[in-house]
Amino acid sequence: MDIRAVPEAHIDRALELAYLVFHHRPDEARRKHYAQLMLDCERIGAYDGDVLVGFAAAFRFTLSVPGGELPCPGLTFVCVAPTHRRRGVLTAMLRELFARCTGQGAPVTALWASEDVIYGRFGFGTATQGLTLEVDSRRPLALRVEPDERPLRLVDPADAPALLGPYYERTRAERAGRIARGASWWADEWLVEEDEDDDELSPPRVVVLGDPVAGYAVYRTKGEDEDAHRPGLVRVDDLEADGPREAAALWRYLASIDLTGLVRAWGVPLDEPLLRFAGDRDQVRITSCFPALRLRLVDVAAALTARSWAAEADLVLEVRDAHVPANAGRFRLLASPGGATYGPTDAAADLVLDVRDLGECYLGGSEVGALVAAGVVEERTKGAARALDEALRTPRLPHTVDAF
Template sequence: MTTPPAGYRFVDAKDRQEEFFDVDRMAFGMTSEPEVDAVVPVTLDWDRTLAVEDARGRFAGVHASFPFTMPVPGAAVRTSGLTWVGVRPDHRRRGLLQAMISAHFERSLSRGEPVSALFAAEAGIYGRFGYGSAADDVRLTLDRGAALRDVAGSSDLTLRLDPLDPAVHGDVVDAVHREAGRGRPGWITRDTEVLRARHLVDPPAWRRGGEPLRIVTVSAPAADAAGATGTRTPAGEGEVRGYALFRRTERWEHGRAGSTVTIRELAAVDAAAAHRLWSFLLDLDLTVTVETAMLAVDDALTHLLVDPRSTTTRLQDNVWVRLLDLPAALSARRYAAPLDLVLDVTDDRLPANAGTWRLRTTTSDAGAHVAEVERTSAPADVSVGVRELGAAYLGGRSLAAMQPAGLAVEHTPGALVAATAAFRWPLAPVCSWGW
């Protein structure tokens, strides 16, 4: 069992919650806002929190995790979502983060979670612990009136705009979000009431001068109500096919309107719903720009834009993945092509993952290939670090592209091309919300 550095000890945090939060406020430079704290629910599972206490009995570092089920290519895997990691500024550089990450690995493995995932506050930190950047997202800034390609059926959908009411819209948002991400690796759903509630809160302090959150939904005609999500709008129209949560921030300059539309989340179950939502958001009166939420790099909007050069695009790392139990993790996902590969894996922090492994696909399941992973003494076809395997795990990174950077070494000609073809997936991975 991991032990923290001398003079520190691990302690349960559940009975000292305010101390837990205070460490993160110090680590991230945040302040407590009573009007926000009063309405924003705490999402932590306190049985999955852990603190490091110093010799004086004060918390010096904290971390927690969520019990997620993360979609992976062709399947899903139990995943420990690392969160709320912080060390007091006056206790940095003493090995506390290393001890907490090691404890997180051990606790996750003891719960049968072969994968860990996170959103990195600082991208330079977690690679040294074996997390690989497994997905990107794009955030677009568009001018009002940006032209879209036509999509059949878009104009037939019913559109409704309302103030967001979590009691009314919560089930709709959850159902459509689940369906919209079906089959997309990384698309973690909000599986507890508190996570769903947290996503829809809107305290005034978060609005930065904007209006309260609004929701626009698009629905099929009532006669076509039987469909994918089984949800209806509050007014009883047909099945809801998509929604967007957004706000406008009013601005005027020299007598001319210059308001911005800021989208918190948009989810659509088909092309017609996506087109109808974007058409509405890109043509709101008195607005000049639209700022999207984080989107998959292959999101429908990127294909619908007539002139993609007219947008300002920001690419950013999305979810990071760490393989904790390598054979369990690699055998949990499916592969896009047959593969018989011997991997020589390095993992300095979890030695049980290190060494040579044979990954061999056996049967085909709906066009995807099931793999067995076992120890072998056979010579390696490819040498790679566990960080790079984590980056490739969701199907969004090319192992072959890592070779010119020296991050993957090919011993058998053609092995990296074959591995890349098998690991890649038709849909780009993304998680649409951060935890």
């Protein structure tokens, strides 16, 4: 196999390979959309002679991390021709991606939830999780907090990126795991007229609280189906609010839309305040919990020293990494709220863990202690896991709803 960049002239070939592998038959509009996306991506191909037999693309994302943000290529459209499976094609393409990350100063890379059995062995750990919530809106939503009474207004989706973009960027900085959204990402991913998965849903609706913006929700609706005994649906795609009273105002609005009886919100954070301020938890149900963003630390030293720390920690980590040798070995982590250093050492290890485990805990969404209890991280010094957890802790759990 020859691993090299996929030129613009081969984008259609790369996408046809993806459609073959994923059994996908997009319409012409979606084909043009995917081709446009690929123009702005890193593109890696595996060629057998002149035949493209493997493809991987990476969005040029910027990801919020505790205390700041980092460039973070977002892996997508990964595929290998069925004639060339189990020949090391995926391994070669991912190693090329890791090398590009190193060369471009991107210490982390990510992908949206996929097969853990595949990507876990390449060092990707589940860094964020999401919930699907359902609200029975056939009766008024019971609340334990007084909703913010500032006016709500519906805005034209065409005007939403300019209005919501600055607000989203501000709130993005308050929670790790979120990608920066440009105007094209808003328009092409969040505010597309027709939903790709359900053509019965309405176009996107955007409701905004307050002026200046104190919260917003992007949602779609579907009418009642009497034959199927299905109530009208409000599907919430994205909701942000300054605080619980602002969130309560938005949830109350969504649960009171006429001719609907169910609110379904996909991908909400594990610490969603509705779960606490709902007056009747029988009215608000969690229907699923799923892995979302999987994170890979390509340069462990750069990643650890780039984030902020909540407490002091002086620990020796023995890191295993089968694909990026520079990450493997024993390293001393000296962390404090003022910053961190990380470098090689001959001292005995306090914790032994895989780079995948570091990726899972890096944003503050998983506890090292839980991984010790599960037997996948070895604690050689009593209390080491607790010390690292205290240092990694963040005020809010990491979260993203931007699937890619």
